[in-house]
Amino acid sequence: MTDKATKAAIHVHNLNYAYPDGTVALEQVSFEIQKGESIALVGPNGAGKSTLILHLNGILHSNKSRGAVKILGEPIDPKKVHKMPRKIGIVFQDPDDMLFMPLLFDDVAFGPINLGFAKTEVNRRVKESLERVGLAGYETRVSHHLSGGEKKRAAIATVLSMNPEIIAMDEPTANLDPKSRAELIEILKGLKNEGKTLIIITHDVNAIPELAERVIVLNKTVVADGTTREVFADTEMLLAAGLEVPTIMQFFEVLQAFGYPCDVLPLSLEDAVRNLTQTIENGSGHVHLHIHKHTHSEVNSSRNKHQHHR
Ligand SMILES: Nc1ncnc2c1ncn2[C@@H]1O[C@H](COP(=O)(O)OP(=O)(O)O)[C@@H](O)[C@H]1O
Ligand SMILES: [Mg+2]
Structure with a gap:
């Protein structure tokens, strides 16, 4: 193993995945993301983007795919999947998949409690995470009564409270009104400037230049991987993949x-x-x-x- 592979935040090598019904979602996917990089992962519907990020914390895996993914230099141990959120937080596309407790405090505290932190530390983490997503003082709000934009931010807080080095987000700006979208982009920019490693799945090409310096285009396999400028310069490839430029x-x-x-x-x-x-x-x-x-x-x-x- 090279030194670079040991240190990479995310290392994916020849990852293949087919769902139990036989649908092939990923074919020979390979890429590497260094610590502190911010990446936009783009691709048409059904390209395998969501399937890919579910592999990054071990939610999805197969015998064939074992060992194809390394996070912070280590392969995912199927027996330690519950510890993965410390290293990599995944924000699902639908916040309702992440908010299931009665009060927002409980949702954001869920991770730190599972990691075994003492009560004062749990409280501190919840407070800080809510502040960072602009939901200071929302602890006693009912999660499923929040607005769409608030839910998206709350979902990010449930991941931030575990303070992972890497955060992967599935279409964070989808279905938001312009104000909520702008607020969300500011939060993502803040995380990027803090040095978090970010992988952002998005169709929001106009937001990409301010969020990511590199773009990976996925269509079952990696069809392009380069600086944002390089990838947007290849109009033909983008059109073939059903995408557009800003x-x-x-x-x-x-x-x-x-x-x-x-x-x-x-x-x-x-x-x-x-x-x-x-x-x-x-x-x-x-x-x-x-x-x-x-x-x-x-x-x-x-x-x-x-x-x-x-
Ligand atoms: N649970 C599932 N069972 C069978 N096929 C699935 C399942 N989830 C997704 N797929 C299929 O896998 C492919 C990749 O899906 P997905 O990763 O959701 O793509 P994307 O997120 O890029 O839109 C698609 O063809 C989709 O229909
Ligand atoms: Mg998806």
Whole structure:
């Protein structure tokens, strides 16, 4: 085993998995995630994303897949699956799968109590975890009465209270209103800045640039793995996998067709504002765009490039 493999947060090598009914979900999946990295895991519906993260803490495994997954350098011991949440916390897509106690305090305290912490430490962890997800003082709230956004954040708190080094989240921003989505993205950014290793399953391509520096594209097997910029640059691969690139990137391609000078397409709104400011400053306060003979056909071809055809 190489030194790098020993230290990797997540090491997956030739992982295969078929459900008992024969459905093949994962085929020869291999990748490695280092400590402190933040990864977006993308792929079309049915690509095996959820199946993959259920393997990371031993919820799913098969004789064939044994040994294919190492977390913090160690294979998952089937007899010690209950200890995995200390190393890696998994936030399921549906918060109702994680909130099952009468009061939110009990849900967030559940993990630390199982880990055997004393009462004062359990209380401290619950308080701190709720604060970190913006639910300070929610201890005595009834979990299943919380709003959709609050439930998502509460589900994250149930994982944070075990203080795992790695956190994997299954579509954390799905089905949220814009305000709740923005709040959730801020929480994820906070975790990233703290140095947690994050693996975020998402279809929310516009959120990826601020959350992840690397993107893994899964479609039963790993079809792409690179920096966010590299992966978003490969439009053909993304289209083939049924995915898309951030809207701002598509928009700057259209600007390019109008002659806007731009070597590197911005991935996020922040990037775009910086880019525009620079161009305006260089042009002493003006941006010059032109309509020439080819503009319309270039705009159309850049639009077609991102279109999903049936
Ligand atoms: N419990 C199950 N039994 C049989 N097939 C399943 C089960 N769960 C998921 N699958 C199948 O496994 C494949 C991968 O599913 P999943 O991991 O949920 O994909 P994703 O999360 O990327 O949408 C799909 O074809 C899905 O229908
Ligand atoms: Mg899924």
